[in-house]
Structure formats: structure tokens, C-alpha cells
Amino acid sequence: MGDAEEDFSALPLPDRFTHKNWKVRKEGYEAATKEFDNATSESDPVVRQFVSDAGIWKGVVGDSNVAAQQEGLGALCSFLQIASTQGCTRTRNITVGTIAEKGLPSTRPAVKQKSLEALMLYIELDKPDPVIEELLPILSHKVPKVITACLDALTQIYHAFGCRTIDPKPILKTLPKVYGHADKNVRAKAQELTVEFYRWLKEAMKPLFWNDLKPVQQQDLDKLFEKVKDEPPPKQERLLLSQQAAKEAAAAAPAADEYGDEEEEEAAIDLEPEYEAVDVYGKIPKDFGERLGSSKWKDRKEALDDVHKLLDTPKIAEGPFDDLVRGFAKCMKDANIAVVSTAANCVDLLARGLRRSFAKYRSTIMSPMMERLKEKKQSVTDAICGALDAVFASTSMQDCLEEILEFLKHKNPQVKLESTRFLIRCLKTVRDAPSQAEVKSIADAATKLLTESQEVQRSAGAEVLGTLWKIMGDRMMGPHLNDLDEIRKTKIKEYFEAAEVKAKYKPKAAAPPKAAAPAGKKPMLGKRPPPGGAKKAAPPAAPPPTEEPTAPLAPKPTSRPGASKLAAPKSGLAAPSRLGGLKKPGSALAATASPRRPVVSPPPEEVAPPPQPKFAPGRGLAGRPLGKPQAEVQPAQVGAPQAASGLGLVERAELEELRAEVERLRRQNEEVRAERTKLTSQIHELQNQNAQLIEDHTRDVLSIKAKETQLVRARSDYEAAEQTIQNQRREVDRLKRELSRQVRATSPPPTDLAEQIYSDANGTGRFGDSGYSGGGGPYGRNRTFAAQPTSPNGEGKENYDSLSRPGSNLSGKLSPGRVGVGSTKSSLSSRNISPPEGAAGITSSTQAAAGAESWKRAAEVTQNLKQRIEMMKAKQGIGRPPQ
Known part of the structure; x- marks a missing residue:
């Protein structure tokens, strides 16, 4: 070893x-x-x-x-x-x-x-980015334990290096998916990682993922955030190799200052950095168009996959992508759904990469994608919806609205439904509130959707109105919702309360400068003398046209008797100067004939105040004093009051007439409003009546259908009962036939036949009264066969004679050929019946016992069958046949 x-x-x-x-x-x-x-x-x-x-x-x-x-x-x-x-x-x-x-x-x-x-x-x-990119797919692992361990490791990594060193956006965007995991340990570790992010980013991180969480999850996180909210800002515990080298190279004091600066910058981390644009157009294969036109779907998909890899970048440099977008639009009509999905994903990436620069391609790709929404495969629909959202993000509501509204009228229900959902998403994500004309178009289209036959389409239309209501407010949406019934209003109200939008309509307030402009311009109108030389001797001859209404008032001595006496010195002293401008007396007469004619020009020296809602005494319609300035009236001071009072009367009459007309218009307006209110109430009443009639009609229809169902069931029961009766009748007939066969097969004893014969003939049944059994059973009356009369001289002699007589009918009935098929070999003689001679009716005791036993069995069978027949007749309600 x-x-x-x-x-x-x-x-x-x-x-x-x-x-x-x-x-x-x-x-x-x-x-x-x-x-x-x-x-x-x-x-x-x-x-x-x-x-x-x-x-x-x-x-x-x-x-x-x-x-x-x-x-x-x-x-x-x-x-x-x-x-x-x-x-x-x-x-x-x-x-x-x-x-x-x-x-x-x-x-x-x-x-x-x-x-x-x-x-x-x-x-x-x-650098940390490659490591984070390798860990991101682990967050979608199928084993919960692996995801939990990865989240724990990410928490410690961010705790050590900080969010300034490691970009938190990729992880933050993945958090909503992790929070939707079924395993509670995964969700718990996700909360720990989120709290670590909050230590570094505070509230700035919420826009990236907060709205994608459930309200309960948001509440739980808020509670956890409260615990660390007051903690001091965290510090980076481990430095990158590059940071360590920079720290060692710098001096101690500057290093401290620099580190302090980094901490200050760290508090303001930019969560939306500007990515460097990548030139994708130059990398697109030259044969992309040819491969996209191949007859094999795999070739087309491979071409799209290659482009998809190139477009998968945060920011794309601008370029002539017209041919590329037209190729994507052509793929929307492809028969293979894999090609359609890949093309939609390419459009999504291109729109997000180009951002606002993609707006010029919207008209090329948007309609084909919305037309392809008819696809029932959910994965294809999701891909197209994602691409549409990206296209809308690169444009505006004004650019897309007309096309969306056209597809809301599409004949395909699937296209109409998905287009409505697309409009809802647009309203929820748009940053600027739509204009009044756009609101009217959207509201009209959504109101038509409320009358669709499919409930899901009606709900989508109600959600459009509810979301639009959330954006525009009650005042703007009131006219579009007043004509709807209460049921639909309730449904729209539910969507209104649940909608989350980013835009909010703010009505434009009246600009103060516009209201003050007339007040500022009015003094300028009064300062018109500069062109004509203000404060000079010559101009007083020019403004006298303002006194044109005063000339015709002179020949009215009846209203003012002193006017004619004072008019002579006025005309004599100042006639050349005052009448120099009155070259057309006819115009003055016309002015008196038309009291509504306004004053042509204000006096040169007068500065009029801003327009007032009510006429002040002593002022005309132009808002100026009716009399002339004191300096100009000196030549004719005596006639000035006369002119002023005459001009005041004319304008007062005009004022009264205008006031009367205003009052009349107000009354008419009030009448119209009252009539409109009355008609509106009648409309609501008729709508309620219509709803009640619809409800009653529905109830009646349901009642009729219920009655018809009951009638059908009753008919079915009747037919079943008829069938049962027929079956019972056939059973009775079968039992009767069976009874007849049994009677024939068992050769009924003569005693039974004799009893029937005797009972028919005499009505007393003398011979039959004797019975068959010796006991008190149900088939006899406690009599024995031995008790029957056996002698011709006895009581039954006549009966016996009738039985034994060769020519008698009864003997024929008892013959072997008349008794039955099964008893062809039996006869009266075979039954041991012999002419009774006293007590010798029976030849031997053994034969008598055997005959009695046989007759007894036959009688029991017969009586049993009779009782069964009677019971079945009684059960079926059939009357008893005559005996």
C-alpha cells in the first residue's frame, strides 16, 4: 500500500x-x-x-x-x-x-x-461585472437551495465592495422575479439583499423594481427599511486591486481626502448611466436579406438569431436600419411562429437600443406587429406585446394613437383585445397627459367596446376608461361617463381605483398677463395725441367728432327748455371752431337714429381705466368721461352740461336695452339648462326602465324555459309510465298463458272441474262444497274428499248421473281429448271415478288415497294461480272478470 x-x-x-x-x-x-x-x-x-x-x-x-x-x-x-x-x-x-x-x-x-x-x-x-453576469443566471435555477445560496453570496459581496464598485442595476431588475419564487427561503434571502441595497442606495433604488412588487411585499420591506434607515452610511470593506494600487500610490493625506470624496460621490450613485453606443449596423451580415428570404424556416430563424445577438446591447448607434426593419415587418407574416417570435424580440432590442431614434421606423413595423396579434400562441403574443411596448417607449401617444384606434375596430376579436390591452399599457406608462381631442377619441373608442359580446373585451374597454379617468380627472372625464349606465360606471370605477399611472392632467390656469393686457393697453389708447401733437392749439379742432351725438340734440326744446336760449351764444361764439369738423351732418343724424352706435374715439387728453364689469355713472361704453376736458370746454362752458346730459341719456337708453337683452339671454340660458336637466333625468329614467324591462324579460324567458323543461320531463315520465303499463299487461297475458299451460300440463283433477260445473249448474256447489283437504287451509272449507256422496241414491246422485251419462256434455269435457294436450291419455276412468254405489265409490283404499293427494295438489296450484292473477289485476287497476 x-x-x-x-x-x-x-x-x-x-x-x-x-x-x-x-x-x-x-x-x-x-x-x-x-x-x-x-x-x-x-x-x-x-x-x-x-x-x-x-x-x-x-x-x-x-x-x-x-x-x-x-x-x-x-x-x-x-x-x-x-x-x-x-x-x-x-x-x-x-x-x-x-x-x-x-x-x-x-x-x-x-x-x-x-x-x-x-x-x-x-x-x-x-472587475466585478463578469462575476455578476455569471451569477445572474443562477437566480433562475430550478433548485431553490442554489438560489438561496447565491442570494446570500451576493449580499455579502455587495456588503464588502459596495454598490459604487459593483453596479446594482442588474440585480435590482431581477429582484421582482425572485420575490415571486414559491420557496420562502428564497424570498427571505431576497429581502436581506434588498435591505443591503437600501443601506447603500436608500430611496433611489425603488424606481427600478418597486412597482413590480406586490403591496404586501412592499409593506414588509418598508418595515425592514425602517430598522436601517437611521444607520450611518456604509463603507467599502474590500478594495479592488486597482483601488489598492491607487491608494498606495497616493500620499496619506490626499488619499484620505480622495476617499472622503469618494464617499460623498457614493451617496449619489447614478442608477441610470449613459451606455456607450455600439455600432451594430456595420456588423450585420451582408447576406441577411437573402437568408431571410430562404424557403426553409430554419435558415430564416438562424439569420434572425444572428442579428438578435448583435442587437443585444444597451445602446445602439444610429444607422440606416430601414432594410432591417422592413425585414422584421416581413417576418411578421411568416407561417412559422418561431420566426415571428425571434423577429419580435429583435424589434424589441432595436427599439430599446435606439430609443428616440427608432421613432422614424414606427410606421413600418407597428401595423404588421399589431396585425400578427391574431396569433393564439401565447409566447408569440407576449413577444409581440413586448416589442410594441418598446416601440411606444421610443415614440409618443400622438404618434401611435391613430393606429391603435384603427386596430380597436379590427374584425378579429383577438387583435381587438390585444390592441386594447396595448392601449391600456400605453396609458399607464405615458409621461404626458393626452390632449382633449385624444381623450375624446380614446373615450369614444372605449365606449364602443363596452357593447361587445365578449365579456373580456367589455372589461378591457372599461379598464381603458378607468385608466384614462385616473389620468384626466373627474372634470375632463365627466362628459364621457355621464351617459353610461350605473353598472358600467361601477365597473369603470373599480379599474379607476386600481389603476397606477405616471401622467397626471393639470389644467392650464388662465395667464395673468392676458387679463392685464387690456388694462395696460387702455392708457396707450388714451395717449393717442402724440401722433397729432398733444397739448397744442390745433388738436382741439380734430377731436370734436366725439361730440357728433350732441349736434342732433339741439332741436329738442321740449325736453330742456333752456337749451335753445343757451345754444345761440354757443353757435355764435364758437361756430367756426366747433363746427369745423362737422362736415357730414347726415352722419350725426344717423347716430341719433341708431342709439347703439359706439363712440368712435376717446378724447386726446383722457386716460381710460381698465374695463369694468359695470358701467360707472357719467361714463360711456368706451369707458371714458362723457364730458370734454376742462381746458377744451372753456370756449363753451355753458353748453357743456347740455351735451353731457344729452349724451348720457342716449347711452343710458342703450345700457338699459343691453341689460334687458342680457337678462333675456340669461333667462333663456336658464330655461335651456332646466330643459336639459329635465331631458337628462328622463333619459336616466328611461334607461332604468329599459334595464328593468330587460331584467323582467330575462326572468320571463328563464321561467318559460323552466316550464318547458318541466313539460318535457312530464312527457318523459308519462311515456315511461305507458311503457310500464304495456309491460305489465304483457306480463299478465304471459302469466295467463303460463297458467293455461300449467293447467293443461298437470291435468287438472275432475274434482276441480266438477266443482266448477256444480257451482255453475246449481249455484250451491253441493259436490264441490266438500273441499279437498281435511284441514282448514286456504284451499278448502274443512271438508274431506271422503265426505262426498258416493251413492247414486245420495245427495249427489243427479250430479253423478250427469257425469257418468255417456251422452252428456260433461263427460265430453272430461274425456281425454278435451282435457288438454298434456292429458291425452287421462280420462275419468283413469282418475278412479266409478259410479257411486253406496259406500263403494272407490274400489280400493290405496287408489282413493292416491287420487285424493293428486287432486289436492292440483287444487293448491289452481288456487295459487288465481290469487296471483287477482293480485296483479288489483295492482293494475283492472276490473274483476265475471265469475
Whole structure:
């Protein structure tokens, strides 16, 4: 045995690593650990050997023997410490997945600890992103124990390195799926990881995954967050190799300052960084179009798979993707669903990569995808819906709404339903509230969906209205919901309360500058003298047209008697200056004939105030004083009051008329409103009556159907009863025939026939009254056959003579040919009946006993059959036949 061990130890380390004996492998791992610890640099031959042969480490970390696996993980940690970045990059893709699947879930604590340390070293020696990418698929593993161990390892990794060093977004986006796992241990570890994220990111992390969680899960997490909310900001415990080098290179004081700056930056982690755009267009195969037009679906799918790999990048550089998008649109009509799904996934990636730049391709791809929503395969529908969501995210509601509304009228119910659901998702994710015209279009289309025959389509229409209601509010949606019945309003209300939207309509308030603009412009209108030379002697001759209404008032002496006396000096003193502008007296007369004519221009020196809702006394419709300024009225001060009072009367009359007209319009408006309210109430009443009639009609129809069902059942029961009666009648007939056959077969004794004959002839049954049995049974009356008269001289002589007479009919009945088929050889003589001569009616005692016994059995059978017939007749309700 010692020789064998020496041979094993003499083997090279790679051979011992792959040996079939676990003890040999374990010793090889231990020897390798010592070799790595004793190595001086990564250029050591032992280290270079395992760097070049990196594939051997997969079997080491996944060794089937737990003890050997523990030593193998220790050897890997020693190797990584000496091999540094080169060994890390060469072995990382080979070992990380195996460590997560077979090392972390181990029941041995030492194996778990060394597995975690190996992952830490992989992150520390290079960069964390490749390790996280290898661990992400483990979160979807089919074994819950593996997922639990991976989540625990991620928690410790983020606790050691922090969220600034390791990007938390990939894990945060995966958390909702983990929270939906059936295993409670998985959900518990997911909560621990989320709390660790909260220590670093606080509330900034919620937009990435919070809305995808259930309300109960959100409440539980909020309780856990409260416990760590007041903790001081965490610090990075382990540094990357690059960070360590930077720290060593810097001086102590600047290093501290820099580290402090890093901590400050760490508190404001950017969760949405800008990715560098990748040029995908140049990498698309040149023969993509030819392969996409192949007659074999596998070739088409392979071409799409190649493009899908190229498009799988966060950000895509702009390019002429028109031909590519047209190819995707053509694939939407492909007969193979695998091709359709892959094309939809490509559109999804391209839209998310180009973002807003994809908007110009929307018209090319959106209609074919929505047309393909008729596919009943759920996986295809999900892929197309995801692509549609990505397309909408790159555009806006204004761009997509018209096309969506067209597909809401599609003849295919599946297309119509999925288009409605797409509209609901658009309303929930849109950032800007739709305009009033768009709201009207959406509301009208959704209202039509409420009348669909399918309940799922009606529910989708109600959800559209409820979501739109959540965005726009009660005032905007009120006119679109008032005409609906209460049942539909209740359904829409449920969706309104449950909807979660990102947009909120805010009505535009009236801009204050617009209301103040007239007030600011009014003084400018009053300051019109500058063009004509304000405050000069000449302008007073120009504004007199404002006094045109005063000229016609002079010839009205009846209203004001003093006006004619004062008019002469006015005309004589100031006629040239005041009448210089009155070149068209006809216009003045026209002004008096039309009292509604407004004042043409304000006085040059007057600055009018802002428009007022009510007319002030002494002011005209233009909001200016009716009288002229004092400086201009000096030449005719006496006539000014007359003009002012006359102008006031005209405008007062006009004002009264306008007020009357306003009052009339108000009354008409109130009447119209009352009429509208009345009609609305009548409409609601008729709708309620219609609903009641529909309900009554439905109830009557159901009642009629119930009666028809009862009638059908009654008919069925009647037919079954008729059939039973027919069967019973046939049974009675069969029993009668059976009785006749039995009577013929058993050759009924003469005594029975004689009894019938005697009872028919005499009505007293003298001979038959004797009975057959000696007891008091049911077939006799306690008489014996021996008691019958046997002598012709006795009581039964006549009967006996009638029986024994050769020419008698009774003797014929008792003859062998008339008794029955089964008794052709029997006769009265064979029954030991001889002419009774006193007591010698029977020749011998043995023959008499045998005959009596035979007759007794026949009588019992006959009576038994008679009773059965009577019982069946009584049961069937058949009347007794005459005896």
C-alpha cells in the first residue's frame, strides 16, 4: 500500500487532479496549495502550468467528494492569490458558475466559506461585472437551495465592495422575479439583499423594481427599511486591486481626502448611466436579406438569431436600419411562429437600443406587429406585446394613437383585445397627459367596446376608461361617463381605483398677463395725441367728432327748455371752431337714429381705466368721461352740461336695452339648462326602465324555459309510465298463458272441474262444497274428499248421473281429448271415478288415497294461480272478470 501511495505522489499534479480516486485528488489539491503558497510570482512554472490549462479547475471546484472539494477550493484561492489578474481572467468563466451551483449550496461550512472567498478574489483581482453576469443566471435555477445560496453570496459581496464598485442595476431588475419564487427561503434571502441595497442606495433604488412588487411585499420591506434607515452610511470593506494600487500610490493625506470624496460621490450613485453606443449596423451580415428570404424556416430563424445577438446591447448607434426593419415587418407574416417570435424580440432590442431614434421606423413595423396579434400562441403574443411596448417607449401617444384606434375596430376579436390591452399599457406608462381631442377619441373608442359580446373585451374597454379617468380627472372625464349606465360606471370605477399611472392632467390656469393686457393697453389708447401733437392749439379742432351725438340734440326744446336760449351764444361764439369738423351732418343724424352706435374715439387728453364689469355713472361704453376736458370746454362752458346730459341719456337708453337683452339671454340660458336637466333625468329614467324591462324579460324567458323543461320531463315520465303499463299487461297475458299451460300440463283433477260445473249448474256447489283437504287451509272449507256422496241414491246422485251419462256434455269435457294436450291419455276412468254405489265409490283404499293427494295438489296450484292473477289485476287497476 505504501508503494501505491508513493506512485500517486509521483504523478504530476494535473494527473492527480483528474484521478478517479478521491483520496488521490484530495492529496493532489493539498500538494498544489503548498506549491502555490511557496511560489514567488505568477511566472512560476507551477502557476503558469495551471494558467495555461485553465479548464482543469472546473472539475476541481465541482468535485463529487465533499472533502476533496474543500481542498480543491482552497487550492483555487491560493492559485488566484499568486496568479493575480491573469489567472483570474483565464479561469473566471470556467469556475464561477460551478462554484455557485456546487460550492455555495454545500452543507459543509468550510466549503461555503472558501467558495465565497474565491468569488471575492475574482472580483478583487479584476472587475466585478463578469462575476455578476455569471451569477445572474443562477437566480433562475430550478433548485431553490442554489438560489438561496447565491442570494446570500451576493449580499455579502455587495456588503464588502459596495454598490459604487459593483453596479446594482442588474440585480435590482431581477429582484421582482425572485420575490415571486414559491420557496420562502428564497424570498427571505431576497429581502436581506434588498435591505443591503437600501443601506447603500436608500430611496433611489425603488424606481427600478418597486412597482413590480406586490403591496404586501412592499409593506414588509418598508418595515425592514425602517430598522436601517437611521444607520450611518456604509463603507467599502474590500478594495479592488486597482483601488489598492491607487491608494498606495497616493500620499496619506490626499488619499484620505480622495476617499472622503469618494464617499460623498457614493451617496449619489447614478442608477441610470449613459451606455456607450455600439455600432451594430456595420456588423450585420451582408447576406441577411437573402437568408431571410430562404424557403426553409430554419435558415430564416438562424439569420434572425444572428442579428438578435448583435442587437443585444444597451445602446445602439444610429444607422440606416430601414432594410432591417422592413425585414422584421416581413417576418411578421411568416407561417412559422418561431420566426415571428425571434423577429419580435429583435424589434424589441432595436427599439430599446435606439430609443428616440427608432421613432422614424414606427410606421413600418407597428401595423404588421399589431396585425400578427391574431396569433393564439401565447409566447408569440407576449413577444409581440413586448416589442410594441418598446416601440411606444421610443415614440409618443400622438404618434401611435391613430393606429391603435384603427386596430380597436379590427374584425378579429383577438387583435381587438390585444390592441386594447396595448392601449391600456400605453396609458399607464405615458409621461404626458393626452390632449382633449385624444381623450375624446380614446373615450369614444372605449365606449364602443363596452357593447361587445365578449365579456373580456367589455372589461378591457372599461379598464381603458378607468385608466384614462385616473389620468384626466373627474372634470375632463365627466362628459364621457355621464351617459353610461350605473353598472358600467361601477365597473369603470373599480379599474379607476386600481389603476397606477405616471401622467397626471393639470389644467392650464388662465395667464395673468392676458387679463392685464387690456388694462395696460387702455392708457396707450388714451395717449393717442402724440401722433397729432398733444397739448397744442390745433388738436382741439380734430377731436370734436366725439361730440357728433350732441349736434342732433339741439332741436329738442321740449325736453330742456333752456337749451335753445343757451345754444345761440354757443353757435355764435364758437361756430367756426366747433363746427369745423362737422362736415357730414347726415352722419350725426344717423347716430341719433341708431342709439347703439359706439363712440368712435376717446378724447386726446383722457386716460381710460381698465374695463369694468359695470358701467360707472357719467361714463360711456368706451369707458371714458362723457364730458370734454376742462381746458377744451372753456370756449363753451355753458353748453357743456347740455351735451353731457344729452349724451348720457342716449347711452343710458342703450345700457338699459343691453341689460334687458342680457337678462333675456340669461333667462333663456336658464330655461335651456332646466330643459336639459329635465331631458337628462328622463333619459336616466328611461334607461332604468329599459334595464328593468330587460331584467323582467330575462326572468320571463328563464321561467318559460323552466316550464318547458318541466313539460318535457312530464312527457318523459308519462311515456315511461305507458311503457310500464304495456309491460305489465304483457306480463299478465304471459302469466295467463303460463297458467293455461300449467293447467293443461298437470291435468287438472275432475274434482276441480266438477266443482266448477256444480257451482255453475246449481249455484250451491253441493259436490264441490266438500273441499279437498281435511284441514282448514286456504284451499278448502274443512271438508274431506271422503265426505262426498258416493251413492247414486245420495245427495249427489243427479250430479253423478250427469257425469257418468255417456251422452252428456260433461263427460265430453272430461274425456281425454278435451282435457288438454298434456292429458291425452287421462280420462275419468283413469282418475278412479266409478259410479257411486253406496259406500263403494272407490274400489280400493290405496287408489282413493292416491287420487285424493293428486287432486289436492292440483287444487293448491289452481288456487295459487288465481290469487296471483287477482293480485296483479288489483295492482293494475283492472276490473274483476265475471265469475
